[in-house]
Amino acid sequence: MKLNLIAALLIVLSSFASIAQTKKPAQKAKTAAPAEKLDRSKLPAPGSAPVVNIGKYESFELANGLKVYVVQNRKLPVVSFSLSLDYTPILEKDMAGYVGMAGQLLKTGTTTRSKDQIDEEIDFIGASFSTSSSGFYASSLKKHAEKLLDVVADVVKNPIFPADQFDRVKKETLSGLSNRKDDADAIAGLVNNALIYGDTHPYGEPTTENTVKSITLDQVKSFYNNYYRPNIGYLAIVGDVSLPEAEKWANKYFSSWPKGNVPATKMSLPALPAKNRVVIVDRPEAVQSVIRIGMPIQLKPGDATVLKAKTMNDILGGGSSARLFDNLREKKAYTYGAYSSLGSDKYVGSFSASASVRNAVTDSAIQEFMNEIIRIRDSKPSDEEVKKSISSQTGSFVMSLERPSTIASFAINTARYGLPADYYQNYLKNLAVVSETDVQSIAQNLLKPEQMTILVVGKAADVAEKLKKFGEVEYYSVDGKKTEANLLKPAPAELTAEKVLETYVSKIGGKARLLKVKDISSELSASIQGTQLSGSVLRKAPNLYSMTLSMGGNVMGKTVSDGKNYSSTQMGQKRDIPETEKAQRLLDQHLWMETQMKELGVKGKILGIENVNDEAAYKLEFTLPNGMVFYEYYSVETSLKIRKTDIRQTPNGSQLVPVDFADYKPVNGILMPHKLIQKMGPQTLVFEVKSIKFNSKLKDSLFKVE
């Protein structure tokens, strides 16, 4: 849960949203201006093209193999240091996520400095410093450069990865992952990578709750020991610095950083599918489909075809004046924006086209994507399209030279990717000659409209049927694992809701035994981002109820019901139970409600078989006397109730909030769930049942409503 608050608050300075403009051609013909007056009807012609000089750099190598690149720019008394480590991407397997975590943890303690000390020293000189698994960035005023280097070098050479910081970062990562489950774009990114690269490829393997939980501190440390080595490092020193100074600093601070044998693995090349794959990640509540159409491509930085490929992508989907945007938004109004991207990579690059569209037009939008991909292969683009793209790419290139760090990255890219020494010198010249024919032929070489992976993250019930025309539909989970379609399958004809309930009741202990229980006291515990919560639930026949939630001995919330009314407090404030929730709550509070649905005026109906957490379950629909509807799911295999849906009032209106039951264990001969999982918005709450007691003769006064 990281919010950029300042950004959120300062949006008062409201920027002009360029893509929100409508486009109209047609320019009115102007009457000629009087001779002595300026003729404003024509756009001024550009001057002769400026000479584009790429600034100079110097480089040297330390004895430990660290390659240093120096770009001097004395405009401001500022100097920056940035390190990039060049190792083969790592397959993290069942601890996926540890590499990123190591980068985050680097700056949280060294053999001689605590995190507080590091923070204090960096702020004291007004510097900035961040670390990642692939290097660091640090910058300060020139006069503080050595103080900064002292901290940076310490962090790079002597980190200790404190256990408490490890726990903190792990928790943060886990809460980040639980947010991801509600973020369709994040799901699409993860599943798309798993699909096009494969989930056993470093670019494709998903980081999940399970893999993060398995990460050990030793694994984090071993990443650092194996990979954080100077002999695979490129250090850029940019700004107000001379070569002798840079040499002095590099030697003083980094020459004692020991080199090591960095493991080199071979990267496998992902294969293209024989024909288009169609994959759905089902989100039953979705009102929009996130579409990704993609494939891995062989395109390395510096390849002769890179500029042609970039131009091709720019014309296809590079922005708000490209074909995809024009077709899917301006002409068809399917979406707020449609784009494509194409990336070169030392190992394996990728192509991806994407948009978010409303459910009903999902298949039509995919069809238009495919049409545009086919069109850019089948015919040459217009001369104007190519010229506009070249001109805008030229402008971006020239503007990037304003930052002296660009010159350092050019130099480092040249070394890392083995580019010709004059690659960037000739960049604009080579860009300028890209032709309409080049664009078409590179599109034909790279884009395979018969071998794409079409991914839709959206509501399967609305879209699945219509996607069949693009290929056989497969289903994946939000974690990038293949799964079964979660569509309702018919239940056996003779089965009724009453039967399902009867089987359940006899399975957990039988009606006679259940009805002997007159009250239930249970203790529960849960943890939210490291904070322990405990709950105490008291229930008494017919439907008296009391629930107290506390944290560290303090009561956070309490709800009491005498079977008709409620009193409830939350965070010390009185809270009313919304009217919409009351009917189901009162019903649900009945001990063994499943034995008396009819008496309570609830109508049950079996809808079919659906998967709940990969387990087939009968889905029952119940209608309350007030007409409101909720659902329950009973496992086909075990007959146990594995999910119910609570009617809850949320900021977006009344919604069904699922509660899952697991870990059934016998209590005095009755099977009771010992784990309750509630998902509300971005948060998942897992309650563990610590104890259950029957028939403690709870007094009515415990359930008194004030």
Place this chain on the structure above:
Amino acid sequence: MLKTIKGFLFVILLLSGQVWAQGKIQFTEYVLPNGLKVILHQDNSTPIVAVSVMYHVGSKNEQPNRTGFAHFFEHLLFEGSENIGRGEYMNIIKKAGGQLNANTSNDRTFYYEVLPSNQLELALYMESERLMHAKVDIKGVETQREVVKEERRQRYDNRPYGRIVEEIVERAYKVHPYRWTPIGSMEHLNEAKIEEFIDFYHDFYVPNNAILSVAGDFNNEKTKALISKYFAEIPKGSKPIYRPTIVEPPLPAEIRDTIYDNVSLPAVIQAYHIPAQGTEDYYAINMLTTLLSGGESSRFNKEITERQQKALQVAAFPYSLEQPGLFINFGLVNLGVQPHELESALEVEIEKVKNELITEKEFQKLRNQMESDFVRSNTSMVGIAENLANYKMYFGDANLINTEIDRFMKVSREDIKRVAQKYLSKNNRVVLYWMPKANKKS
């Protein structure tokens, strides 16, 4: 002791003096006969040029029943001109290899393009068209009304905590036009007639209300000639420009309120009235906000976020404006913490800074942070063009781009304590609890 400190400070001032000499930003400024102020910063190191125009009109120049006009014009003025077809403005700049954007604040509206330097003349032409005879017609107004409504939904209404500033200012100000924000009211935009839009354009989009600021790779003399070619013929505005002189009276007492929104975590907001930017106290206040929340070692972050874990994030920042603005503290409550506990934690830190002089070491850290931020604020051509125009517009002195740091360096430890005592008082503030809707009593 006092002597040593003074000596110490003196050395620092001298040192910083040297630093500025190196990073000094050279510029030329002059005024055209029609009142257009021009600032040129020549830097031929990269063949690009940033052309910008800052208009001294923001939401505070609006009438209370026509809020949102200034920002609306920021959109409308991309619609085209007598010579530029509707919707062509952006296309022309993109074809020339350039980028463009604009933004609006309470006090001013800023437009800019960055292009390869051989397109300087095109950029000047485009900006002169915007100033001289932009297309202000019913069709453009209708189109942009819809776009601005989408913008409002997306950025304010439909975004957690998006309306915070709006909710603060409508309580903090009762009479001053800062009581509304630049996005303004959609009803006002709907009600306004086309004549009102045309009048607004003629009132504020005049050369004597603008600063043309150009930075980058060009030749000063040739550029002056081009500027004269495109801008000299634009007539000076004939009417006085409306600049409100309304003075907001002090709050009678603390204002407290609770807002319910689609958020999952509560937030606590405090907003204190402070003097206008550029005043002596403003510089001390600015440093005070850095003391509280600038960097990971800052007081709010270390104490409230990391040690007590009462907040996921806390920030203090000056909402500095041309006329008296606000000092805003914003804290996002951690799970399981009650808003009033976070508020007490903020209170403890504020009391501390009011009662105890900050240490020499912390003071030195603050000065270093201010210095570093100041130097780094001028790294791009468009940034320099904007800063020059800002200093000229607000303080009448573009050279503050080189010297404003001296004003920060004059601030003493005692000043920081003094402004905390003077402004961070209970009766001078608005406190809002920003609560999840689920907590609202029905």
